[in-house]
Amino acid sequence: MLKTVDARGEGCPKPVIMTKKALDESDAKEINVLVDNDIAKENVLKLINKMGLKHIVVQKGTDYTITITNDEESVVNIPMQKSDTENVVISISNDLMGSGDEELGRVLINGFIYSLTEVEPYPRSIIFFNNGVKLTCEGSKALQNLIHLEQAGVEIISCGTCLDYFELKDKLKVGQISNMYTITETLKNADRVINI
Numbered sequence: 001m002l003k004t005v006d007a008r009g010e011g012c013p014k015p016v017i018m019t020k021k022a023l024d025e026s027d028a029k030e031i032n033v034l035v036d037n038d039i040a041k042e043n044v045l046k047l048i049n050k051m052g053l054k055h056i057v058v059q060k061g062t063d064y065t066i067t068i069t070n071d072e073e074s075v076v077n078i079p080m081q082k083s084d085t086e087n088v089v090i091s092i093s094n095d096l097m098g099s100g101d102e103e104l105g106r107v108l109i110n111g112f113i114y115s116l117t118e119v120e121p122y123p124r125s126i127i128f129f130n131n132g133v134k135l136t137c138e139g140s141k142a143l144q145n146l147i148h149l150e151q152a153g154v155e156i157i158s159c160g161t162c163l164d165y166f167e168l169k170d171k172l173k174v175g176q177i178s179n180m181y182t183i184t185e186t187l188k189n190a191d192r193v194i195n196i
Contacts, residue, residue, distance in 0.1 A: 003028035007044075008036040008063065012161050013181035015040040016047050020181070023051065023070055033066040039160045039169075041066065043179040088123040089190035090116070092132040095140075097196060109135065112196065113142040113149075122154050123194075125186050128175075129159040132196075137163075138171040146174045159183060 005022045007015035019033050035041050041057065041064045048055050054069045096105025097112055113135070116122065126149070128136050135142045136158045150156045156175025163169040163177060187193055 001028045002030045002032065004032045004034065006034045007040060008034050010035075010040070012039065012043065013179040013184075016043050016179050016181040019044050019047055019068075023053075023068070026070070029069070029071050031068045031070050033068065035064050035066070036062055039164070039177060039179075040064075042177065043160070043182070046176075046178070046182065087189075087191040088194065089186055089192070090123045090126045090194045090196060091187065092126065092128050092135065092196045093130045094196075095131045095134040106141075109196070110141045110145075113145045117145050117148050117152075122149060122152055124190070125155040125157060126175075127157045127159075127178075127183055127186060129162050129183065131166075133158045133162045133166065133168060133172075136172055136174050137168045138173050140173070143173055150174055155186075157183060157186065 003022055003026045005018050007018050010018065015033070015035050019031075022028075022031050022033075033044055035044060044066055045055070045057070048066070048068055056067045058065045058067070092109075094105075095109060096102055097108035098105055116126075126146075134140060136146060136156060140146075146156055157178045158172060158175055160169070160177040160179055163172060169177065
């Protein structure tokens with residue numbers, strides 16, 4: 001039995017949500033997910049990989065068909081990675097810290113990110129959205145410290161919609177492009193969230 005999820009033309013995070021719903025609610029052995037852009041494809045693949053499901057991707061023009069094998073035999077056991085990081089998520093919505101003087105705000109946010117490299121345990125994830133995504137892109141003074149944190153096992157997440165809005169997707173230099181579904185899930189599952 002085959003089910004098709006047509007998520008073409010749908011904005012983030014709808015393709016991921018539609019795929020998750022189909023996987024949760026359908027008893028189909030195969031599910032075809034249709035998307036029409038690279039970000040939607042990558043976001044759906046992150047979900048599938050996280051769930052440990054086998055899949056095949058076929059591209060035709062700008063459209064992608066992701067065929068997911070949805071049965072118990074297809075699940076790949078993904079070993080849980082041990083982490084020394086605390087289950088804390090830091091949410092950064094701006095490329096400066098506080099309100100008032102912009103130059104001071106930029107000094108403060110860069111100082112904060114540097115301080116994260118010096119204080120253990122590290123957070124589990126750092127989420128960047130709105131103007132905050134500029135900190136993960138080319139030209140950011142915070143890049144070296146963010147790369148250090150990522151290499152130490154901290155998940156660095158930038159909102160794909162925000163990167164698109166600022167036309168920065170091609171300038172991302174650290175971490176991964178994500179979607180609102182994953183961001184919401186990460187925040188919801190955290191023991192503590194620190195908003196900056």
